[in-house]
Amino acid sequence: MINYDLVVVGGGPAGMAAALKAKECGVEKIVILERAETLGGILEQCIHTGFGLHYFGEELSGPEYAARFIDLVKETDIDVKINTMVLSVNDDKVVTAVNTVDGLIQIQAKAVILAMGCRERPRGALQIAGTRASGIMTAGTAQKYVNIDGYMPGKKVVILGSGDIGLIMARRMTLEGAEVKVVCELMPFSGGLTRNIVQCLDDFGIPLRLSTTVIETHGKERLEGVTIAQVDNKLQPIPGTEEYIECDTLMLSVGLIPENELTKQAGIELDRITNGAVVNEMRETEVEGIFACGNVLQVHDLVDYVTLESQIAGEGAARYILGKNTDEKVYINTTPENGVRYIVPQKVNIKSKEDVKLYFRVGAIYKNKKLTVEVDGNILSSKKKVKLAPGEMENVVIPASVLATLNKNSTIKVRVED
Amino acid sequence: MYDIAIVGAGVTGAMTARALSKYNLKIALLEKCNDVAMGATKANSGIVHAGFDAAEGSLMAKMNVKGCAMMPETTKKLNVPYKNNGSLVVAFSQEEDEHLKSLLARGKANGVPELKILSKEELLKLEPNLSNEATSALYAPTAGIVCPYELTIAAAECAVSNGVEFIRNCEVKAVNTDAEKITLETTQGAIEAKYVINAAGVFSDDLARMAGDDTISITARKGEYFMLDRSVGDTVKHTIFQCPSKMGKGILVSPTVDGNLIVGPTAEDIDDKSNVATTNSGLNDVRKYAVKSVPSVNTRNAITSFTGLRAHAAAHEFIIGISEKNSRLINAAGIESPGLTSAPAIAEYIEDIVKRIFPDATVKADYDDTRKAPVRFRHMTDEERAELIKKNSAYGRIICRCETITEGEIIDAIKAPAGARDVDGVKRRTRAGMGRCQGGFCGSKVVEILARELGCSINEITKFGGNSNILFDKTK
Structure with missing residues (x-):
């Protein structure tokens, strides 16, 4: 058994930011366990720009954004173990992992930060009928083939789902000479960022068909085509709207699922909407000393927010390890209402001495509405919004001065209003 | 020239190859696809049937009951997971209650041990998640579950280790028979053998016809399935059948040996013997009928979902023996359910025929009817894992996160006798890519490992042979 103060599971943007913040706050022995060959996580294959506008005030590519943190990690004495897969984390904070160099490792940690990221929803979950031909893959897998391996996974492409990776890959495949025939989106709106729809589809004349899905795949060996159809307001295909589209590749960008298998193993409660852990304002889970941040906690729209969230978790872990968590704790739940799907953090310590930022997403497209925060029945704030979309994360601040006035029966509600 | 060429490396062909590999005979196992177990064997329910379905006195009934009894020992020798979970045929009406009695009587006549009818109370106590509409059930404690392709892969490995030559991508296009031999014109050139065993599944009538035997007619009967996540794998403990109809045994709900829940199949006769597409209507039928017996089944x-094709002979009877039209052809045709269960018995049955044809064939001194257990990292204790990685560090690199499959296991699968040559082959042998992300993360790594181990470029790697390439040219 090896001892560390802090074990960070995952060396992507979340894990690195959390580890760096914990170091800055005075934690001594920290190790980052990363399953891939390098630090950086999924950013390494995101060679497009658009990262860092909020955090660095400049536009970086994914690898550039990651490199800034990798360089910072290297300047510290934070240990990094790459090619290392964590097999389990238990509620006593014993982390079991394997790699080719150390073999099987067991680490006793004082605190653990879970930063495993998320994975793409696969075909099986969609239950598309048809053949099992090759050429059906998630957009992220295709992105790896193109950007890391340097091979084309297809030439005539249909994309199902308008998540950000799908949109980015529509542009990427076009630039590499492939023909992207259409992007189909089941919902009446896209789950991707508006800027990506404009820059990746509109600028290249790629049609986005809303309320449309793929109902069948064709081709016995390599994919030869798909049948698409419009869907009604119950998301069921409308007979008579079927259309055959010839293609050799179907890319799926139909949602991301936080990778919480380790979290579940550790007996940590998950939020049914976010599929991430239930956390307090320091991103501490229901198991004391185990924190979660980044896409394993909630799927973010921008990496900049991952970084900010992970710094909170890093600071929270540091306070826990260094015994600075002496403040009295009185938790109340945050409540999403009317149009707001979830709120992270799910609970807030009203004895917190700092402002608390609540992050959330709305469930549909709204235009000219207000985002209202109600505390103990009083309107704390009500901000006018020209547009609210499920693809973009929103946030509101609860000032420490307001928290100081609350009691254990207080309520914090966030909703969309006229 | 081979003494025997076996056409078709499904469970029948592979188990037969294993049984015959004990003799000093020159044997080839020919397969038109890039791997073993690519036809009906790949996509079926994985049930070891007790043997009450087949008609009394039929060869099917004999093979079924014998195969069911042989399966525990066979799977033990081949180190293939098998579970004796028992099966229940559930009745939902007085009429079906009566039908169960006839199944019981037939089962007893077929020699199925321990069969009994359970009352509704007994049934729901045994399987609390069954529908409250159930009225009674036929309980067969000897039934079990096995992974059909794992059994086949293991049998092929065993056969090849004992000297059988496995020739893949070898499709028979024409057959010529003369006084001394039978010549198969294949996509791998001409192959001569003294005798041919026809284990060609849905294509066994076509092969027989090429060899001058037009007495067999096989219909491809399609069955569609859902495979559910392990989180609901313990919904039922037994294999739950509904009362059989003319088209088969109806929609079943069963745990699999790998801990998933399988639901299906439909039954639809189709013309295209290579059509394994799922359909919206078929999958809807599975959804609709599965909840009749187990209401909590939620697709x-x-x-994943998939389709299999049963090789249905008009008489619904196994056709096993020397062809009446060509004495160099030994048919093993019409092997549909309970073909998987029967495979060990069918192999022995064919072995007896071969012994009569080659009375002087001696048994190899070094014949070994076992297959060594493959490394299964996910089933090991931490101590065993630590030891394993010390010996070979490739077992310390996890490739498939969802199923915890190591690089070492994937390399083993490729290097094994009759080993994996494509992504699906690796998946069937190791489970890499079979978990909840369905290869999203590990798919590209498996492609890399295959290319490295096979000494080719990654765009030559296929999903399952043929033109199922995964990658095209290099990027700009």
Whole structure:
């Protein structure tokens, strides 16, 4: 058994930011366990720009954004173990992992930060009928083939789902000479960022068909085509709207699922909407000393927010390890209402001495509405919004001065209003 | 020239090859696809049937009951997971209650041990998640579950280790028979053998016809399935059948040996013997009928869906023996359910025929009817894992996160006798890519490992042979 103060599971943007913040706050022995060959996580294959506008005030590519943190990690004495897969984390904070160099490792940690990221929803979950031909893959897998391996996974492409990776890959495949025939989106709106729809589809004349899905795949060996159809307001295909589209590749960008298998193993409660852990304002889970941040906690729209969230978790872990968590704790739940799907953090310590930022997403497209925060029945704030979309994360601040006035029966509600 | 060429490396062909590999005979196992177990064997329910379905006195009934009895020992020798979970045929009406009695009587006549009828109370106590509409059930404690392709892969490995030559991508296009031999014109050139065993599944009538035997007619009967996530794998403990109809045994709900829940199959006769596409209507039927016996089955938990083709002979009877039209052809045709269960018995049955044809064939001194257990990292204790990685560090690199499959296991699968040559072959042998992300993360790594181990470029790697390439040219 090896001892560390802090074990960070995952060396992507979340894990690195959390580890760096914990170091800055005075934690001594920290190790980052990363399953891939390098630090950086999924950013390494995101060679497009658009990262860092909020955090660095400049536009970086994914690898550039990651490199800034990798360089910072290297300047510290934070240990990094790459090619290392964590097999389990238990509620006593014993982390079991394997790699080719150390073999099987067991680490006793004082605190653990879970930063495993998320994975793409696969075909099986969609239950598309048809053949099992090759050429059906998630957009992220295709992105790896193109950007890391340097091979084309297809030439005539249909994309199902308008998540950000799908949109980015529509542009990427076009630039590499492939023909992207259409992007189909089941919902009446896209789950991707508006800027990506404009820059990746509109600028290249790629049609986005809303309320449309793929109902069948064709081709016995390599994919030869798909049948698409419009869907009604119950998301069921409308007979008579079927259309055959010839293609050799179907890319799926139909949602991301936080990778919480380790979290579940550790007996940590998950939020049914976010599929991430239930956390307090320091991103501490229901198991004391185990924190979660980044896409394993909630799927973010921008990496900049991952970084900010992970710094909170890093600071929270540091306070826990260094015994600075002496403040009295009185938790109340945050409540999403009317149009707001979830709120992270799910609970807030009203004895917190700092402002608390609540992050959330709305469930549909709204235009000219207000985002209202109600505390103990009083309107704390009500901000006018020209547009609210499920693809973009929103946030509101609860000032420490307001928290100081609350009691254990207080309520914090966030909703969309006229 | 081979003494025997076996055409078709499904469970029948592979188990037969294993049984015959004990003799000093020159044997080839020919397969038109890039791997073993690519036809009906790949996509079926994985049930070891007790043997009450087949008609009394039929060869099917004999093979079924014998195969069921042989399966525990066979799977033990081949180190293939097998579970004796028992099966229940559930009745939902007085009429079906009566039908169960006839099944019981037939089962007893077929020699199925321990069969009994359970009352509704007994049934629901045994399987609390069954529908409250159930009225009674036929309980067969000897039934079990096995992974059909794992059994086949293991049998082929065993056969090849004992000297059988496995020739893949070898499709028979024409057959010529003369006084001394039978010549198969194949996509791998001409192959001569003294005798041919026809284990060609849905294509066994076509092969027989090429060899001058037009007495067999096989219909491809399609069955569609859902495979549900392990989180609902313990919904039922037994294999739950509904009362059989003319088209088969109806929609079943069963745990699999790998801990998933399988739901299906439909039954639809089709013309195209290579059509394994799922359909919206078929999958809807599975959804609709599965909840009749187990109301909590929810295909939202599906990790994948698939279609299999049964090789249905008009008489619904196994056709096993020397062809009346060509004495160099030994048919093993019409092997549909309970073909998987029967495979060990069918192999022995064919072995007896071969012994009569080659009375002087001696048994190899070094014949070994076992297959060594493959490394299964996910089933090991931490101590065993630590030891394993010390010996070979490739077992310390996890490739498939969902199923915890190491690089070492994937390399083993490729290097094994009759080993994997494509992504699906690796998946069937190791489970890499079979979990909840369905290869999203590990798929590209498996492609890399295959290319490295096979000494080719990654765009030559296929999903399952043929033109199922995964990658095209290099990027700009």
